Amino acid sequence: MPDLVLHAAAWTDVDGAEDDPQGAAAANVGGTRHAAELGAPLVYFSSDYVFDGAKGSPYVESDGPRPLSAYGRTKLHGEGAAGPDAWIVRSSWLFGPTGHNFVRTMLRLGRERDEVAVVDDQVGCPTYVGHLAAATRGLVELSTGIWHVAADGQCTWLEFASAIFEEAGIECRVRPISTEELGRPAPRPAYSVLRSERPDAPRLPQWRDGLRECLSLMDLSNP
Secondary structure (H helix, E strand, O other): OOOOEEEOOOOOOHHHHHHOHHHHHHHHHHHHHHHHOOOOOEEEEEEHHHOOOOOOOOEOOOOOOOOOOHHHHHHHHHHHHHOOOOEEEEEOOEEOOOOOOHHHHHHHHHHHOOEEEEEOOOEEOOEEHHHHHHHHHHHOOOOOEEEEOOOEOOEEHHHHHHHHHHHHOOOOEEEEEOHHHHOOOOOOOOEOOEOOOOOOOOOOOEHHHHHHHHHHOOOOOOO
């Protein structure tokens, strides 16, 4: 039996989950149940999308979840499947130097285009996965239960995109559009800033510090 299971695998295609909620549930709920059945201490990484974004101020662990999308519902049900003795780590807007994420997408588009359109009516905490990983290492020394672990600060997707281009030295205009104009199938929370009410919760660096650290690990000529 493993000493610890870090369950980071998930269906993360938010819009695709609207078309295939059963597939998303199989991955995010069924997969988590299988991980819990290993019988080892379990860390389950969850999402800010378990909230509806209507609160208008940062969400803390005691706030009641109300997901708007199929993806959000499967992540919430995955929390239940993890079991009462798991660490439930809710984070948001994750990015890193590899894989598919907003930073890598913006770097690619910024090289290809003179202008990109980005929504400016969703607010969250872009969180660098390196900082989240370091915080998780300390978190497993604390009690189990729900923990909110996200970058310090907040911004819109438009502000995040502008910062990416600025830090990477890319000249590309960022045109603001609304979530409605973007027209994605899955509804998103308009405000999903996560903060912890637990006094011993790990505190992550500011999101822009995470962005700089992420970019320092990347070949910006070939994002």
